[in-house]
Amino acid sequence: MVKMSKDGLFNSIMEKKLYPRAHENRKKVSDPSFQGPRKAFLLASAKSFVMLQVLFLGLFSYIFGAIYHQSNRVHNIEILFVDYDGGAVGNSFQQAYQTLKGPSFPTLIQRTPTEYPSAINQIHHVCNVDYWASIYIANGASQRVEAALTGLGSSHNQSDIAYYIWNEARYPAVVDQVVSSTLLLLSSTARIIYAKQNWTTTTLSPTAHQTFTDPWHLTSINLQPTAQGARLIYNTLVIVFLLIQQFFFLGTINALYDAFQIYTRLNPHRIFFFRWMLSAIYCLVGSLCVTGAIWAFRSGWQVNGNQFALTWVSLWLFAHANFLTLDVFTAWVPAPLVPMALITWVVLNVASVLLPFELSSPFYKWGYAVPAHCLYNTLVDIWSRGCNPVLYYALPVLFAYEVSSSILCAIGVHRRCHYAMVKMDQDAEALQVRIDTALKFERNKMREQREGGERRESVESMRRDREELGVEIEREMTRLERERSNTTVVEFGPSFGYH
Template sequence: MAKSHSSSRAPAPAGFWKESRKGFLAALTTSFILLQILFLGNMCYLYATQYQDSSRFHNLNLLYVDYDGGVVGQSVLDAYGIMRGDSFPSLQQSPATNYPDPSDVRRAVCSGDYWGAIYTKSGASSNLSSAFATGSGDRNSLAYVWNGARYPAFAQSAIYSNLIALVQVTRSAFYSRNASDVMSTAPLSTNPESLQAFLDPIKATEVNIKVTEQGTRVLYNTVSMVMPIIQQFFFMMALNGISSQFQLLTKLSPTANGLLRMCISFAYTFFGSLCMVGYIWAFRESWAVNSNQFALCWMIIWLYMHINFLIVDILTSFVSLRFMPFCILTWVIMNVASTISPFELNPGFFRWGYALPAHEVYQVLVQVWSDGCENQLYRALPILFSWWIAGIVFVVIAMRHRCQTAVAAEEAAAAAKKKEKDILQTNLSRGSSTQDIIPWDRQDTVEASHTEQAAYGPSYHTPFVRE
């Protein structure tokens, strides 16, 4: 009868657990504590960016231009006086001479100087008086402007919703300021249209620079900024595994290895960015974006992916595998924290995130999606290309380090193998006398294996490919 697998296993030496327990528990406790600290620290950092963000809405500036100069314009200021506070955007009034035409107001929001704007239309008060008197006047007294593509979730809650609220309170302020005069002069009891105008006196027109209402908009500045980093890390592990399988670091020169890896990185990030823009476009619903914007998004996301490829390549060259989760997770959290919400709503400390590639990439994407609005290229491109150039410089150093480590591992393995062979031959030549047999220490082989792992790690072998 064949023995079971468990019965054929050699039993642990007596006292094994007693001897190993202390070291095992120490290692387990260390990993337990370090990983708890890693996730606690990173998530506290991420949550801190959103801490009491509604109390910083006043950092978001709204432009107000009064083209009317009458009671409607004054009602807007009265309404802002009622709503003014930390949880409401700051309304900054500017003379009409600074913005002679409503298109100038739109341009001010488009440029990113303001998060939104509201203005009274020329002749709004006289048109409203005519509506009260005859029922036929234009009651579209206000217009508000905002950009739905700029941090869509926050723009809708902090800008759009508050602009709507300001219009509603303006209506109440108008009643407080002018209701008694209207009731004493307007034919409300005899003219139903005049009564309707009095019950709903002020209407507003919306100007959304870029309508962004698709459900996937909440992913653009969150998960979509994380995936390129994780994608590069996984591919780097595969590339290291393939390099180890074919011993490329010792068979090719550092220059050849560097050029090969650079070509692979260009190709992988090129198609990776194409796929990313592809699924954004595939689920865009009715979002009005065109092929030119597709190409521009492809270019900037390719640059972002290649920057992260270089960073991951450098980290995996110098950082031990045991510390890799700390580096990759922290890099992911720092980048997504810089894009998840506007810096105006974050505590001031987090504005160092301007230096992170994810933040600058998202700023460029907003500009592309908004048809050129919110131009941040003057800052974004220098930061991104600084990361890219620095990454190329350091990845050259990292590749040389990889090759030197791999050569050292190969030499150490050869020396250990030669030593093992010499010991075996010596023992055979001495016959069967056990007292003369030289013991073989496997420490050299273990160290050679660790050195090779440092050169090619972290890595995994590609699935479905025979080794």
């Protein structure tokens, strides 16, 4: 008995049992007939290789550039400083700022109490995004601290000396580090400077000693606390998932339209209206799901039902505007380049909301015209109850995408219908060529039979047979086309229409 090696057994199974025809009629790479296809294959592969490498190199460079040297641009973050006290405490904060001042520290803009008579005025300007935050020294703060140190007064309230006002909902991951942490550092440095300047050898009472070592606590006035873990992905993964969600459904819709030959059967106006309504309903439901997920995992975040509804509507507008924009890509960009256009669009949107423009290169300010930037700032305005008033430019930009993309999509539907009819005519012409070829072959065969004396039928009979053959071929092709239309098997996945 001949023993078969493991490789031979594997090849035998693969060739004869599992896929018996996989190795039939195969040519060698060196076969002359394969030279042309091989060259074309290598050229196409090389072209795709270069295009993808250049594309992703550019995208990586773009998104890394958006966050490049952000720590050196922290000084672009402006913070209001008002000293209502005018004493030693305020002076300590000013000296502390001069010590910490630099590219990696926010800029303190000092204003007089006359310009900002109360904390309410500061809250208004922080809410109006004139400043990222505001820090102020309470009136009489120095006197209360000095009285506690000298024993002339009772222990003072350490939380009623210095305050800072900020809105954590506005880029929470950034303001926690760039605003809150730096102001706490400023306060700590000011306490050290105050202690050095007010050092005394006099024996302090226990209360005075506690005051000396810990004279004040910087009190936070947070306009919208946003401390839940999900806040980290509101301006990243939420944007990415919304865009990909629209792209997947768009690819499915295009596949269905192709499979059921909608472009050759209905009026273009009806097709566009139905596509627009279907996409609007899809985006409405999808946005509701996203909003529901945000609310389900808000983890004690103080937002109400009105904010839920406004968030839902804003996400719907963004999702539908992007659905139409992606549809413009599929209608006008060559099909092989559509995925490249999608990933580029995703990166451009995400890069526009990764960081505030104050921390990025001025080049990236063109992101004001990107839908994701408008959406995120609209959401901040909603979540912080109007403390990010950017609707004057954010909503017009989103509506501009909605209107312009709708117009281009309508033209794109007409384009698809045109090329669908062209393709149908080409298919009909190809069918007619096959029929003519079959008839020509039959005529030649009959002519050869007649010239050879082997003809057993009359000329009239041959003409009738040819006509019957043509009718039968057309009938069979019509039947096959009808069966294919009635039993279409739809393969879900991206399809980008006719070009």
